Amino acid sequence: MCDLHLERPTLSRKKDAILFVEEYFMNNENAIGSGYLDKYYHEYETWLNLLTIYENERTCPKNVSPGYTFFLIKESTNKIVGITNIRTSCKNLNVYLHGGNIGYSIRPSERKKGYGKKILKLCLNKCKEMGIDNVIIVTLDDNFASRKIIESNYGKFINAIPSSEKKGHKDLRYNIILN
Ligand SMILES: CC(C)(COP(=O)(O)OP(=O)(O)OC[C@H]1O[C@@H](n2cnc3c(N)ncnc32)[C@H](O)[C@@H]1OP(=O)(O)O)[C@@H](O)C(=O)NCCC(=O)NCCS
Numbered sequence: 331m332c333d334l335h336l337e338r339p340t341l342s343r344k345k346d347a348i349l350f351v352e353e354y355f356m357n358n359e360n361a362i363g364s365g366y367l368d369k370y371y372h373e374y375e376t377w378l379n380l381l382t383i384y385e386n387e388r389t390c391p392k393n394v395s396p397g398y399t400f401f402l403i404k405e406s407t408n409k410i411v412g413i414t415n416i417r418t419s420c421k422n423l424n425v426y427l428h429g430g431n432i433g434y435s436i437r438p439s440e441r442k443k444g445y446g447k448k449i450l451k452l453c454l455n456k457c458k459e460m461g462i463d464n465v466i467i468v469t470l471d472d473n474f475a476s477r478k479i480i481e482s483n484y485g486k487f488i489n490a491i492p493s494s495e496k497k498g499h500k501d502l503r504y505n506i507i508l509n
């Protein structure tokens with residue numbers, strides 16, 4: 331499982347990034363944690379520029395949480411297998427309650443191989459490097475895979491609140507203290 335690493339998106343991944351996001355669409359999904367790649371995949375170069383704007387609190391628009399987006403790369407195939415967005419700030423109340431610091435997803439064809447657990451582990455290493463020591467992670471109550479991923483990465487349950495996106499469901503909030 332040490333075959334995986336997080337990588338900042340670059341132009342050289344353009345072709346694979348488009349195939350990656352199209353795979354979600356074929357499965358009627360949006361790519362969670364993609365830092366808007368699922369909106370801008372047809373303008374990949376624009377998206378790369380947006381990422382640098384979003385990384386900096388001074389340049390990041392007010393309606394977006396500042397943070398970093400990374401591809402999860404499988405080294406043996408040199409393919410994108412997942413994506414994650416690490417929000418460096420949860421100052422926005424909606425993000426604090428319903429979004430948390432980390433959003434992630436694994437492409438549909440690569441699921442159930444342990445990559446979900448690994449992407450969160452790698453994200454936590456990044457959080458530590460970025461000086462985020464109290465990481466908030468939020469998942470829907472019916473997302474059993476994500477719950478297992480968070481709990482296996484030592485997520486401590488904080489509370490359950492009505493979901494902002496799925497009526498009748500709860501958002502489960504966890505935190506992970508890094509030291
Ligand atoms: C959630 C997601 C990241 C899981 O990725 P994954 O690579 O399949 O996860 P893993 O292989 O590491 O599996 C983690 C655990 O969940 C279980 N699992 C995986 N898919 C599952 C499913 N559909 N239903 C129930 N359990 C599932 C695995 O068996 C494993 O359990 P274990 O600890 O008992 O071995 C992936 O399904 C995904 O991208 N979903 C859409 C985006 C999303 O929900 N992101 C999380 C939002 S916070």
